[in-house]
Amino acid sequence: MKKLPLAVAHCTLILGMMLTASSCHQNSTPSNSIDNEINRADFDTTVLPGNNFFEYVNGTWLKNNPIPPTEAVWGSFNTVYDQNILRLYGIMKEAAATKDKKEGRAEQKVGDYFSLIMDSNKLNKDGISPIKDELARINSVTDKKSLWSESARLMKMGVNVMFHFGVGQDDKISSKEICGTSQGGMTLPAKDYYTDNSDRGKMIRNKFTEYETLLFEQLGETPEAAGKDADKTLIMETELAVSAMSPSEERDVHAVYNKMTMRQLQDETPGINWQTCLDTFGLKSVDSILVAQPDFLKKVSDLANSYSTDDWKTYLRLHLIVSTAGKLSDTLNSISFNFWDKTFRGIKQMKPRWKRAVEATSGALGELVGQLYVDKYFSASTKEKVRVMVNNIIASYKDRINNLTWMNPETKKYAIEKLDKITLKLCYPDKWRDYSALHIKNDAYVLNAIRVNEFNFNYDMNKLGKPVDRSEWEMSPQTVNAYYEPTRNEIVFPAGILQPPFFDTTRDDAMNYGAIGAVIGHELTHGFDDQGNQYDAEGNMRKWWTNSDSAHYFSKLKMVINQFDNYEIDSVHVKGDLTIGENTADLGGITIAYQALEKDLKQHPEGMVDGFTPEQRFFIAFAQVWRQNTRPAAARMRIKTDPHSPPMFRVLGPLSNMTEFYNAFNVKPGEAMYRPDSLRAVIW
Numbered sequence: 001m002k003k004l005p006l007a008v009a010h011c012t013l014i015l016g017m018m019l020t021a022s023s024c025h026q027n028s029t030p031s032n033s034i035d036n037e038i039n040r041a042d043f044d045t046t047v048l049p050g051n052n053f054f055e056y057v058n059g060t061w062l063k064n065n066p067i068p069p070t071e072a073v074w075g076s077f078n079t080v081y082d083q084n085i086l087r088l089y090g091i092m093k094e095a096a097a098t099k100d101k102k103e104g105r106a107e108q109k110v111g112d113y114f115s116l117i118m119d120s121n122k123l124n125k126d127g128i129s130p131i132k133d134e135l136a137r138i139n140s141v142t143d144k145k146s147l148w149s150e151s152a153r154l155m156k157m158g159v160n161v162m163f164h165f166g167v168g169q170d171d172k173i174s175s176k177e178i179c180g181t182s183q184g185g186m187t188l189p190a191k192d193y194y195t196d197n198s199d200r201g202k203m204i205r206n207k208f209t210e211y212e213t214l215l216f217e218q219l220g221e222t223p224e225a226a227g228k229d230a231d232k233t234l235i236m237e238t239e240l241a242v243s244a245m246s247p248s249e250e251r252d253v254h255a256v257y258n259k260m261t262m263r264q265l266q267d268e269t270p271g272i273n274w275q276t277c278l279d280t281f282g283l284k285s286v287d288s289i290l291v292a293q294p295d296f297l298k299k300v301s302d303l304a305n306s307y308s309t310d311d312w313k314t315y316l317r318l319h320l321i322v323s324t325a326g327k328l329s330d331t332l333n334s335i336s337f338n339f340w341d342k343t344f345r346g347i348k349q350m351k352p353r354w355k356r357a358v359e360a361t362s363g364a365l366g367e368l369v370g371q372l373y374v375d376k377y378f379s380a381s382t383k384e385k386v387r388v389m390v391n392n393i394i395a396s397y398k399d400r401i402n403n404l405t406w407m408n409p410e411t412k413k414y415a416i417e418k419l420d421k422i423t424l425k426l427c428y429p430d431k432w433r434d435y436s437a438l439h440i441k442n443d444a445y446v447l448n449a450i451r452v453n454e455f456n457f458n459y460d461m462n463k464l465g466k467p468v469d470r471s472e473w474e475m476s477p478q479t480v481n482a483y484y485e486p487t488r489n490e491i492v493f494p495a496g497i498l499q500p501p502f503f504d505t506t507r508d509d510a511m512n513y514g515a516i517g518a519v520i521g522h523e524l525t526h527g528f529d530d531q532g533n534q535y536d537a538e539g540n541m542r543k544w545w546t547n548s549d550s551a552h553y554f555s556k557l558k559m560v561i562n563q564f565d566n567y568e569i570d571s572v573h574v575k576g577d578l579t580i581g582e583n584t585a586d587l588g589g590i591t592i593a594y595q596a597l598e599k600d601l602k603q604h605p606e607g608m609v610d611g612f613t614p615e616q617r618f619f620i621a622f623a624q625v626w627r628q629n630t631r632p633a634a635a636r637m638r639i640k641t642d643p644h645s646p647p648m649f650r651v652l653g654p655l656s657n658m659t660e661f662y663n664a665f666n667v668k669p670g671e672a673m674y675r676p677d678s679l680r681a682v683i684w
């Protein structure tokens with residue numbers, strides 16, 4: 001299920017796992033590689049904790065665990081993710097081997113979806129034939145009306161053309177579902193990739209046109225025609241990109257909330273045939289719509305008229321093949337891999353087919369796979385223990401809010417009410433999603449993938465006019481991640497993350513609070529970060545802070561923005577404004593988890609273990625969670641597009657602001673992490 005393209009995306013712990021990380025070392029045994037305890041052999045004791053705590057805790061581990069050729073990054077998240085991949089592989093193989101699969105059962109859907117990805121002979125024999133009908137439809141576009149009906153059809157199929165369209169909660173009336181649209185229809189990951197005139201920017205655009213040319217050739221064009229079409233689509237997308245927002249600009253929840261009547265929108269964007277789009281989406285009587293980027297839509301409207309129908313057909317063909325290449329033959333997979341994985345992530349080698357098949361099936365059939373997963377691997381005692389930790393951490397957050405010197409009593413009172421009203425979702429949904437309208441057939445992988453996208457699209461469209469279903473989950477249970485959703489005021493921790501190195505019922509509390517405790521604190525703090533603080537306890541975008549509290553708060557955020565602007569990797573600076581929400585959540589998370597641990601230790605004292613105090617183990621567990629090697633290409637792309645800071649700074653940044661950390665490791669002036677009192681940002 002993908003998040004609807006409305007104003008605010010939910011706030012996750014890390015970037016989506018499918019993008020950031022992947023699967024196993026060829027020969028590793030994942031169960032051995034997960035550190036749930038402190039292993040001094042992983043440390044680099046030549047580094048002083050106060051100079052670089054990330055290196056001190058992880059230095060030798062980082063040296064001994066190079067990135068496998070199939071990966072862009074390698075760290076803690078990968079080890080636990082790997083274990084999940086192996087478990088899911090077992091589940092899928094079993095589903096695929098089940099005899100007399102009754103059509104419609106979870107095993108049939110999962111098994112058939114998986115089997116078709118594994119069948120390389122069929123994929124190579126079919127070539128592009130499974131998308132021939134769709135190419136013929138694009139080819140039969142003759143005028144602007146048919147251009148819009150085909151564009152809308154492709155949007156439903158999950159092809160990224162023109163703009164995004166969806167149905168989701170209205171940020172200002174969170175009990176109501178509403179249509180929304182946001183910028184889309186561009187292939188490269190962010191606006192900057194079209195406009196960056198550095199050598200690297202130009203190199204990426206050259207690779208992009210090479211990639212497009214190869215794809216057009218696969219569709220049967222001569223090299224000359226393919227080259228021309230590639231140049232043309234780059235020009236069209238660049239025009240779109242100039243009117244698009246950057247990832248930092250998109251963080252402004254007010255700027256991206258523009259409610260219009262359909263009539264107003266049609267008047268402002270006469271080149272877009274909205275009625276045809278809505279008819280194709282199956283929507284009747286849409287009165288209002290949220291428009292995230294009105295200027296972008298105006299640009300789409302202008303370009304729809306100024307470019308010829310033939311140019312637009314070329315554009316649609318490109319986007320169809322971009323979004324389906326990875327689900328077709330080995331040749332198309334390689335073209336895709338060489339551009340996306342090599343250029344943007346520095347990956348050397350494609351993952352084996354079975355891993356790609358497991359990831360794709362789990363991504364497409366999230367809760368169906370999830371049901372099979374939790375049946376086999378879920379433990380009820382985990383859920384209860386984590387629930388207790390969440391309650392302790394919420395109690396600590398309340399204490400800290402009550403003790404704040406910069407916040408007015410009325411704002412404090414409401415902040416605590418908002419905390420009290422947070423919904424906690426743990427492990428897996430109480431009510432599983434109904435997949436009965438989704439048919440998985442035995443014809444072609446790409447056709448099943450399109451069916452899944454259409455099923456999801458229709459599922460969203462069906463919400464219009466109905467009450468918001470607050471029991472829905474936006475991540476599957478097997479996901480190694482977590483999120484806060486501001487329009488629902490909820491924190492969600494799938495079963496996938498409630499295992500070592502994040503959580504382990506057999507180890508001491510200090511380590512659990514430093515790992516999953518900081519994650520819980522992180523998600524809670526999102527409710528009060530630069531975006532979350534603009535939403536009330538019911539999830540409505542509404543001002544509830546006094547002006548003076550807001551001013552104080554934003555001056556504190558400014559300190560954090562400046563701090564992170566100064567961090568750099570290979571001379572590329574972290575973007576303090578893009579990452580402020582996540583950095584605030586990291587800082588708040590570790591602070592309140594620490595306070596919860598201190599309260600816990602008063603009742604259940606812990607002594608030294610392995611020569612470390614409980615406080616030291618807390619910070620070590622935190623640094624272990626973020627251990628990660630990253631390829632330079634991947635680091636550069638993330639700094640441009642990811643609202644999360646690079647892992648090393650997710651450790652150094654928050655801890656440099658914490659006096660409790662200075663005390664635990666005797667950090668002194670002159671050491672690299674030391675910040676004078678006046679520069680330490682203490683927000684919560």
Ligand SMILES: [Zn+2]
Nearest residue numbers: 011012013585
């Ligand atoms: Zn987050």
